[in-house]
Amino acid sequence: MKRSALTLLSSALFAGLIGCQQTPVKDAHQEVSQQLQQQALQSTLAFDIVESLTVEVGPRLPGSKQDLMAVKWAEDKLNSLGFDKVYKEPVKVPVWQRGEARARVVSPYPQPIVITALGGSVATPAAGISAPIVQFADLAALEQADRxxxxxxxxxxxHRTPRFKTGKGYGQTVGGRSKGAVAAAKKGAVAIVIRSIGTDHDRMAHTGMMRYQEGVTKIPAAAMSAPDADLLGLMLKRDPHVVLQLHMSPTNLGYATSYNVIAEVTGSSKRDEVVLIGAHLDSWDEGTGAIDDGAGVAIVATAGHLISQLPTKPARTVRVVLYAAEEIGLIGGKTYAREHQQELAKHYIAAESDFGAGRIYQIDFNVAADAFHSVQHLTQSMQANGVAAGNNNASGGPDVSMLPGYGVPVASLRQDGSDYFDYHHTPNDTLDKIDPKALAQNVAAYAQFAYLMAQSDIPLRPVDTSK
Amino acid sequence: MKRSALTLLSSALFAGLIGCQQTPVKDAHQEVSQQLQQQALQSTLAFDIVESLTVEVGPRLPGSKQDLMAVKWAEDKLNSLGFDKVYKEPVKVPVWQRGEARARVVSPYPQPIVITALGGSVATPAAGISAPIVQFADLAALEQADRxxxxxxxxxxxHRTPRFKTGKGYGQTVGGRSKGAVAAAKKGAVAIVIRSIGTDHDRMAHTGMMRYQEGVTKIPAAAMSAPDADLLGLMLKRDPHVVLQLHMSPTNLGYATSYNVIAEVTGSSKRDEVVLIGAHLDSWDEGTGAIDDGAGVAIVATAGHLISQLPTKPARTVRVVLYAAEEIGLIGGKTYAREHQQELAKHYIAAESDFGAGRIYQIDFNVAADAFHSVQHLTQSMQANGVAAGNNNASGGPDVSMLPGYGVPVASLRQDGSDYFDYHHTPNDTLDKIDPKALAQNVAAYAQFAYLMAQSDIPLRPVDTSK
Structure with a gap:
C-alpha cells in the first residue's frame, strides 16, 4: 500500500491545521461519510434491532438453546439488512447453567442476603455450606493474608467499584471476581462471596466470569449486591463472627457448538481487505442482554447496513462479526483469530462495540506511530458527531483485543460508560436502559469509521503489538 | 379546654401578621421547640436507629419470627432512649409466607420474567399455571371487559404509576393490585399478574397487599417488574397470543400474635391527654424495611427521645406508637383504635410517619375549621426547617387514618416522596436509600410538632370526620 497523492495532500494540510480541528476536510469520501452520519442520526433501525433481539430472543448464555435461537435470529436479521454475504462459523463453547443461588446470615442476625453465582462456579453440596465469613478490602489483601x-x-x-466515564473502576476491582476463588481456595477457604463489581446501589448482584486453576480446589463463588455487602460490613462491625449459609446449584454441562455470525458488504476494489466491526451476540442470563451487548450488535449491524445501501460500495470489504461466547472468556474472538489467521494480514483495522449504548466521545487507535496523525485527520469529520480525536493506545474491544498480536491495527470508539456498571451483568440489563438517541449517535460513529477506513489509503502497519 | 390568654394574644398577633410568615413567634414554648429543631438537625441518632433495625433484625413480615424479634428490638431500643414508659399491646395478625414465585413466557418468545407474589396471594398448583395473557390498561378496563x-x-x-412529589400516582394505580384479583376472578381468569405499582425501571417487582372476596374464586396474584411489563407489551404487539407460565408457592399460615410497641414521655400537667406520633414496625420481606418503615420508626422514636431529655416535660403525654402489621391492612392501627376507644377523647392529635425519609416540606392538619389558623400559627417556627403551612385536609397517615372517625384531630407532615415508589415494597428498600440529613430534618419536624402540640392551648375539636 502506498499513500495516494490525495492523502499526502490532506496530511500536509492537516500538519498545517493541527490545533485548529474545526476546519472540515473536503473530499468525496468525507462527503459520503457525513451523509452516513446524518442518515444514522435520523434512523431508529438500531433501536428496533436491539428491541427485536431482547424481545424475541432475550437472554442467551453461550451454548444454551436461546444462544442458538440468537444465532438464527442474527442470520435472519442480517439477511434482511442488505448485506452481500451472511454466514456463520462454529465456535466450541463450554456450557454452564446457573441453577439456584441463595444465601442467608445464620448468626448473629439471621436474615437473607441477595447473591448470584459467578459464571463457571461449581455448586455447593446440596445441604449448603455454612461457615464464618472473613472480610478483605480487596484481592491483594486476601493474597497477603495468613492461611x-x-x-x-x-x-x-x-471492594467498591468507583464510577468513571471510562469505566476504569471495573479494571480496578474485577480481579477479585476472576481470581478471588483461586486465591481463597489456596488458603483453605470453603467458598467466596464478593461485593458485586458494579457502581449501583440496587439490591441485585452482578454476575460475570470467574476462573479456577488446575490443582487448586474448586470452591463455590458468588457475588452479593452492594446493599448486602454494606449489610455484612455493618454486622461485622458489631460482631466479627458472622456465619453465612450458601446454597448454589450451578452445573457445568460440557461443551456445545455456538457460532460467530458474520455479514459482509463486499469491497468494490480491495475485496480481500477487511474492515472489521464487531460486537458479541451472547449475553448473561439474568437480564435480556440489551446493553451487553445487544446495543453493540445493533450498532455494528446498522452501520454495516447503511454502508450496504450506498450507491457506490467502498473499496475494502466491511465485515460485521457478531461473536459467540464473549462473556465466558472471549471464546468467539479467540476462535475467529485462530481460524482466520491466514487472512489477518489483510485485516486493515478492527473495532468492537461492547460497552453499552452511551455516547461515543473519543476515538483511539493502535496504528503505526507515523500513521496516527493521518488517521486522526481522516476521521476528523466524526467530531461533528461528538467524537474527539484520542490517543494511539487502543485495545479495540474484548473480541478484537488479540488482533494487534497478529499485527492487525485496531480502534476503540470510546463510549460514556458512567452508568454502564450500574446495570452490567444484572437483571437490570434491559431495553429501557438504552437511550435511542445515544444509540443512533453510536451508529453514526461506526458507520463513518467503517466507511472511512474502507476507503483509506493510509498504511496503518506495523502496530505496537505490546498494547 | 379553653384558650389561654397567651394563645389569644398570639392568635391576635397572628391575625395582624398573616401574609408575613417570616416573623418569628416568640414565647418560651417556641424557644424550646427551636432548640429541639437544632438538636435534631445535629443528631445522627435516627440514622443509627434505622441502621440498627435493618442490620440486627432486617425484614419483618407480620407474625414471622423476625417480626417478634423486631418487637423485642423495639422494646429494648425504646427503653434505652429515656422514655418514662415502654409497653406492648397484642395484635392478632394473619401470617403469610412468600415461598417461591417464578414466571416465564412459554410462547411465542420463551424467556423468564421477574415476578413477585402479592401479599396474601394463594399458590398456583405445584405444576404451575400456563395460560394466554390478556392485557388491560387499568383496573377499570378489566372491570368493563367481557367475560x-x-x-x-x-x-x-x-398500568404505569406516574411520579409525583406527593406520591399521588400510587393512589391512581394501586387499585389494580388490591382489587385486581377479585375483578379478574369474577370474569373467570385463572391468575393475575400486574405491572408493579412503582415508578422505577429496575428489574425487580413490587409486592404489596391484595384482597380476596368471599364467594369469589381465589386466584394467584403477582406483580412483574416494569422492564418485564414493557417486554410483555412488546411481545403482544408482535403476537397477541402470549402464553405465560406461573409457579407460586406462598402459604397462609393462620393467625399469630404480634404487638404494637408503645413508649411515652409522661405529661407534666395533662398526663392523660395524648399527642400520638406513630410509625409501623412491620415490613415487607424482600428488602430490609429501611424506608418502609424503619425510617418512620427512627423518626418518631428520636423525636420522642429528644422530648424526653428536656429539663421540663411538656404538659401532655407524648406517645410513640410503633404499629404492628400495617402492611397487611393497618391491623395494628385498627387494633389500637379499638382497644383505646375509651381513651380517644383524650387524644389531642395524632400523626404517623410512613412515607420514607424524604424531607418534610409541608404540614397539613385535620382540626376544627376555627382552630386551623391558630395551629398554623403555632407551628410557624417549623418553616425554618423547610416545613411550610399546608391545608386542613390531612389523613394523618395509614395507622391513624381511622382516628378522625373517632373525633381525633390528625396532622400529616408531608414528605418529598419523589423516589419513594422507586424502592417501596422491593428488595431495594435498604439502608443506603436513606439520606441521613433528610432523616434528621424529619426528626426535627416531628420533635417540634409533638412538643408544640403537647404544650398547645388551642382546642382542636370537632374535626371533620368525613376526611
Missing amino acids: QQVEGKIVFID | QQVEGKIVFID
Missing part, C-alpha cells in the same frame, strides 16, 4: 485467617471460612472481598 | 375476553386467561394489568 489461618482464611482456612475453613467463606471469603468476603468487599 | 369471554378474560375466561381461562392470565390477566395482565399494565
Whole structure:
C-alpha cells in the first residue's frame, strides 16, 4: 500500500491545521461519510434491532438453546439488512447453567442476603455450606493474608467499584471476581462471596466470569449486591463472627457448538481487505442482554447496513462479526483469530462495540506511530458527531483485543460508560436502559469509521503489538 | 379546654401578621421547640436507629419470627432512649409466607420474567399455571371487559404509576393490585399478574397487599417488574397470543400474635391527654424495611427521645406508637383504635410517619375549621426547617387514618416522596436509600410538632370526620 497523492495532500494540510480541528476536510469520501452520519442520526433501525433481539430472543448464555435461537435470529436479521454475504462459523463453547443461588446470615442476625453465582462456579453440596465469613478490602489483601485467617471460612472481598466515564473502576476491582476463588481456595477457604463489581446501589448482584486453576480446589463463588455487602460490613462491625449459609446449584454441562455470525458488504476494489466491526451476540442470563451487548450488535449491524445501501460500495470489504461466547472468556474472538489467521494480514483495522449504548466521545487507535496523525485527520469529520480525536493506545474491544498480536491495527470508539456498571451483568440489563438517541449517535460513529477506513489509503502497519 | 390568654394574644398577633410568615413567634414554648429543631438537625441518632433495625433484625413480615424479634428490638431500643414508659399491646395478625414465585413466557418468545407474589396471594398448583395473557390498561378496563375476553386467561394489568412529589400516582394505580384479583376472578381468569405499582425501571417487582372476596374464586396474584411489563407489551404487539407460565408457592399460615410497641414521655400537667406520633414496625420481606418503615420508626422514636431529655416535660403525654402489621391492612392501627376507644377523647392529635425519609416540606392538619389558623400559627417556627403551612385536609397517615372517625384531630407532615415508589415494597428498600440529613430534618419536624402540640392551648375539636 502506498499513500495516494490525495492523502499526502490532506496530511500536509492537516500538519498545517493541527490545533485548529474545526476546519472540515473536503473530499468525496468525507462527503459520503457525513451523509452516513446524518442518515444514522435520523434512523431508529438500531433501536428496533436491539428491541427485536431482547424481545424475541432475550437472554442467551453461550451454548444454551436461546444462544442458538440468537444465532438464527442474527442470520435472519442480517439477511434482511442488505448485506452481500451472511454466514456463520462454529465456535466450541463450554456450557454452564446457573441453577439456584441463595444465601442467608445464620448468626448473629439471621436474615437473607441477595447473591448470584459467578459464571463457571461449581455448586455447593446440596445441604449448603455454612461457615464464618472473613472480610478483605480487596484481592491483594486476601493474597497477603495468613492461611489461618482464611482456612475453613467463606471469603468476603468487599471492594467498591468507583464510577468513571471510562469505566476504569471495573479494571480496578474485577480481579477479585476472576481470581478471588483461586486465591481463597489456596488458603483453605470453603467458598467466596464478593461485593458485586458494579457502581449501583440496587439490591441485585452482578454476575460475570470467574476462573479456577488446575490443582487448586474448586470452591463455590458468588457475588452479593452492594446493599448486602454494606449489610455484612455493618454486622461485622458489631460482631466479627458472622456465619453465612450458601446454597448454589450451578452445573457445568460440557461443551456445545455456538457460532460467530458474520455479514459482509463486499469491497468494490480491495475485496480481500477487511474492515472489521464487531460486537458479541451472547449475553448473561439474568437480564435480556440489551446493553451487553445487544446495543453493540445493533450498532455494528446498522452501520454495516447503511454502508450496504450506498450507491457506490467502498473499496475494502466491511465485515460485521457478531461473536459467540464473549462473556465466558472471549471464546468467539479467540476462535475467529485462530481460524482466520491466514487472512489477518489483510485485516486493515478492527473495532468492537461492547460497552453499552452511551455516547461515543473519543476515538483511539493502535496504528503505526507515523500513521496516527493521518488517521486522526481522516476521521476528523466524526467530531461533528461528538467524537474527539484520542490517543494511539487502543485495545479495540474484548473480541478484537488479540488482533494487534497478529499485527492487525485496531480502534476503540470510546463510549460514556458512567452508568454502564450500574446495570452490567444484572437483571437490570434491559431495553429501557438504552437511550435511542445515544444509540443512533453510536451508529453514526461506526458507520463513518467503517466507511472511512474502507476507503483509506493510509498504511496503518506495523502496530505496537505490546498494547 | 379553653384558650389561654397567651394563645389569644398570639392568635391576635397572628391575625395582624398573616401574609408575613417570616416573623418569628416568640414565647418560651417556641424557644424550646427551636432548640429541639437544632438538636435534631445535629443528631445522627435516627440514622443509627434505622441502621440498627435493618442490620440486627432486617425484614419483618407480620407474625414471622423476625417480626417478634423486631418487637423485642423495639422494646429494648425504646427503653434505652429515656422514655418514662415502654409497653406492648397484642395484635392478632394473619401470617403469610412468600415461598417461591417464578414466571416465564412459554410462547411465542420463551424467556423468564421477574415476578413477585402479592401479599396474601394463594399458590398456583405445584405444576404451575400456563395460560394466554390478556392485557388491560387499568383496573377499570378489566372491570368493563367481557367475560369471554378474560375466561381461562392470565390477566395482565399494565398500568404505569406516574411520579409525583406527593406520591399521588400510587393512589391512581394501586387499585389494580388490591382489587385486581377479585375483578379478574369474577370474569373467570385463572391468575393475575400486574405491572408493579412503582415508578422505577429496575428489574425487580413490587409486592404489596391484595384482597380476596368471599364467594369469589381465589386466584394467584403477582406483580412483574416494569422492564418485564414493557417486554410483555412488546411481545403482544408482535403476537397477541402470549402464553405465560406461573409457579407460586406462598402459604397462609393462620393467625399469630404480634404487638404494637408503645413508649411515652409522661405529661407534666395533662398526663392523660395524648399527642400520638406513630410509625409501623412491620415490613415487607424482600428488602430490609429501611424506608418502609424503619425510617418512620427512627423518626418518631428520636423525636420522642429528644422530648424526653428536656429539663421540663411538656404538659401532655407524648406517645410513640410503633404499629404492628400495617402492611397487611393497618391491623395494628385498627387494633389500637379499638382497644383505646375509651381513651380517644383524650387524644389531642395524632400523626404517623410512613412515607420514607424524604424531607418534610409541608404540614397539613385535620382540626376544627376555627382552630386551623391558630395551629398554623403555632407551628410557624417549623418553616425554618423547610416545613411550610399546608391545608386542613390531612389523613394523618395509614395507622391513624381511622382516628378522625373517632373525633381525633390528625396532622400529616408531608414528605418529598419523589423516589419513594422507586424502592417501596422491593428488595431495594435498604439502608443506603436513606439520606441521613433528610432523616434528621424529619426528626426535627416531628420533635417540634409533638412538643408544640403537647404544650398547645388551642382546642382542636370537632374535626371533620368525613376526611
